[in-house]
Amino acid sequence: MKLGKFMTDSEETEFRRITHTFFEKEWRESFDIFYQVTVNGEKKFIKFAEFDPRDYSRLDAILKEKQTEIFYIKETDLYKYYQFNILKHLLLGLVQDKPPAREVFQRVYPVATRILQDYLEIPASDDFLVLLDELPKVLAKSLDSGSLPFHELFALTLKENTIHAHCVNVGLYCLCLARELGMNRKDREEICRGGMLADIGKKYIPKDVMFKESELTDEDMQTIRLHTAFGKKKLNEQRRYSKTVLRMAGEHHENFDGTGYPLKLSGNDINTAARICKIMDIFNALTSHRSYGEVLTPIQALTLMKEKIGEQFDSQLLTAFIQYAGRQ
Template sequence: MSKKQTSYKAIDKRLITEGANIDFTLYETNDAKTQMTLFLQSDSVVGGDKKVYLREVESLYIDATDYDKYQSYAQKHLQSIASNPDIPFSEKANIVYAKASEVMENLFKNPDSLENMKHSQEIVNGFVSLALQDEATLESIMKIAAHDYYTHTHSINVSIYALSLAKFIGLKDKDLEDMGMSSMMHDLGKSKVDAGIINKNGKLTEQEFDTMKGHPQLGYNIAIKMGLSDKRILSGIRDHHEKLDGGGYPNGLKDKQISLFARIIAIADVFDALTTKRSYKDAMSSFEAIGIMKKQMDTHLDMRLVNALVKMCAVKI
């Protein structure tokens, strides 16, 4: 009988911080990456010799069967990392971003999993903690945002832009948390749209665009299935492609029919789309992006919020 081969998974070593209690075993590999050796036994506290050595080790691995334990450890630590004043903003933002990217990628692969949904709430809390810090300016946030387009990183970018704008105009506490959730989930409906359409390079045919237009309602349906019931959260997901002049989709809503959440997400969505590189276009600077939003989308977007975004990045246009 052959011995079962252990399979290992690389983890983000920045999440393994001094003083942390680890309930899974950590491994490292030799230079040739041919052999795994024990780095830290499970149920130990990171410290002593390992603390120094942690800086030198290139990558850390776990036994794949410990993945759930690692996930809950990482989630538990995320908010404390995000609110730790001793870690530089860009560093902690990168850690939260990397974790968010992993969680959202899983959620897009399996949007019906309640477990993934629970993880995304923890990620949102991490982002709210980040957005509440003084260093969270549009410029500092743009530095950590991914500038190549993937649906899951787009969701994260939109969430941090939306949260910063929401905080800037005075939203607080639970409102911010709900805003974070709504923006993080705004494109979840794309998980139910044919990947060929989502990833198509270049212009969609009319029929493909019609299919694509279904994603806000699909996202709304998934959100309800997940147990989200807050009207603002749901409106942000369903109405983020509505336009103030009534020319948007799926319902052609106008003016006051479009909620504050949906207006904020619409702006964050366009801003990220313009400042992100796609296979068919280069990324724009924040200055150029806001210029286009002001000149070409003045009947679509809420200009008071666009002006708030301008103030937020102190760009004079």
């Protein structure tokens, strides 16, 4: 999503819209704030404030008076914006408030989706994945004292047809099923991280294929299927991720009966976390708005998936998910 350009002497800069959240806290990091104007039908970005205590007071006063003002920063400042403002604000708030799991999920969700959206849309953003590191940790920890009921989990996930929402939804579903299966906090964290990152290889699929509105050809399908290998490779290059995370990216489209891709692995040869990811990937797709097919309710989706038990899905894991989803 390109929002517009601001021309300075010789550089051309991309801008991203930001939220006001960070203005509530100390504004320590240096980045300039812009607002958008339209001159002769052309969008331009004008510098509104820069890192300066006097500008901060000015911003504060304006926001108190005019809550609807929309601000932008340069794409190149986004990492700092997340690291020193959004994430700091989120993580400090969680430590101070110690909210229940549902609220932890609610606070983390918009931050995780926005970071992933920017990662997927901005070409030079590979370091953005580091920004997600703490989020699976706090989510996994929030389930120490009990599981999150499925209807609460389902209610907080967006059903829009975007890759970033899909990634975060899959991560949260994986995490909650892992809690049901009695996995420890560290394993829950890893499966949540792996679920959120399993589809990041889609960033490297040509956009005209990835977002094609008309029917996909066999060649298009082959191209899209490469996202598993691309994702695993990109994550591996970061040298920070566990085997579980890498295998979830590489194996989440394998089928239990060996008819999936890319390696046609079957049964227990497919990593357990990847088998869980497969279930959540299909479940989220069926219950979200898509360019094809209707949006199914959880019951409709699980009924349909049950028909594929033992073929696409591990029967024990799908049964456990159905039991979790059906419990009041």
